[in-house]
Amino acid sequence: xxxxxxxxxxxxxxxxxxxxxxxxxxxxxxxxxxxxxxxxxxxxxxxxxxxxxxxxxxxxxxxxxxxxxxxxxxxxxxxxxxxxxxxxxxxxxxxxxxxxxxxxxxxxxxxxxxxxxxxxxxxxxxxxxxxxxxxxxxxxxxxxxxxxxxxxxxxxxxxxxxxxxxxxxxxxxxxxxxxxxxxxxxxxxxxxxxxxxxxxxxxxxxxxxxxxxxxxxxxxxxxxxxxxxxxxxxxxxxxxxxxxxxxxxxxxxxxxxxxxxxxxxxxxxxxxxxxxxxxxxxxxxxx
Numbered sequence: 001x002x003x004x005x006x007x008x009x010x011x012x013x014x015x016x017x018x019x020x021x022x023x024x025x026x027x028x029x030x031x032x033x034x035x036x037x038x039x040x041x042x043x044x045x046x047x048x049x050x051x052x053x054x055x056x057x058x059x060x061x062x063x064x065x066x067x068x069x070x071x072x073x074x075x076x077x078x079x080x081x082x083x084x085x086x087x088x089x090x091x092x093x094x095x096x097x098x099x100x101x102x103x104x105x106x107x108x109x110x111x112x113x114x115x116x117x118x119x120x121x122x123x124x125x126x127x128x129x130x131x132x133x134x135x136x137x138x139x140x141x142x143x144x145x146x147x148x149x150x151x152x153x154x155x156x157x158x159x160x161x162x163x164x165x166x167x168x169x170x171x172x173x174x175x176x177x178x179x180x181x182x183x184x185x186x187x188x189x190x191x192x193x194x195x196x197x198x199x200x201x202x203x204x205x206x207x208x209x210x211x212x213x214x215x216x217x218x219x220x221x222x223x224x225x226x227x228x229x230x231x232x233x234x235x236x237x238x239x240x241x242x243x244x245x246x247x248x249x250x251x252x253x254x255x256x257x258x259x260x261x262x263x264x265x266x267x268x269x270x271x272x273x274x275x276x277x278x279x280x281x282x283x284x285x286x287x
Contacts, residue, residue, distance in 0.1 A: 057276025107212035113274030
């Protein structure tokens with residue numbers, strides 16, 4: 001094995017970074033070029049297709065578990081940091097919104113997993129490093145823009161959740177976790193918090209499901225324009241309301257359950273759902 005000198009290694013890293021920035025800049029300009037691209041054919045699916053997509057997602061995870069665990073380990077770490085900040089900052093009521101809000105950025109968080117499933121589908125190599133090739137895709141600008149939209153929705157959800165707490169159990173923070181749980185389940189204000197919180201969360205989740213369930217894998221797979229990707233996702237939702245809503249429930253439930261044991265479960269839940277989302281996309285829009 002050849003040991004390279006630090007100057008040569010540093011120069012190569014700078015060249016790689018410059019190449020990545022150049023590709024990203026070109027991708028951002030590519031958004032305008034691909035606007036109004038043709039809307040693809042969209043199929044109707046059944047609830048059985050959801051089960052099959054999950055089975056294929058589990059199969060992909062089993063094939064690449066070491067790579068996807070490495071790729072997805074950042075999300076539990078981010079969750080733990082946010083949870084610790086919430087506890088330390090007197091934001092105990094925000095723990096559940098933070099955990100459940102992962103579902104809102106899920107379509108963007110899984111983009112590397114879509115690439116791995118796509119490569120496996122083609123019989124190509126599909127390690128975690130290959131997943132990073134999305135940064136060199138011409139569609140990266142579209143994907144990045146859609147990702148920023150979902151992140152903005154996530155923060156809007158957190159602001160909404162905090163506002164609901166303030167007008168129900170707030171504005172003062174709870175004195176302890178036990179007191180907070182007691183107030184939620186045994187007071188009128190606590191029930192109001194739960195009802196309005198779940199209602200608002202459902203609306204946010206419905207919006208994300210409609211615009212994001214198909215748009216990310218479509219942009220990656222076919223270099224669809226920004227408006228085309230969103231319109232196709234909304235169209236898929238309209239054609240398959242029951243399966244798509246059920247899929248949203250599966251994703252949200254999985255992410256919440258994966259977040260409960262200190263977010264560690266996300267190391268498994270995220271890759272399975274990410275791979276499964278790709279296969280669901282394939283059922284809606286086959287090659």
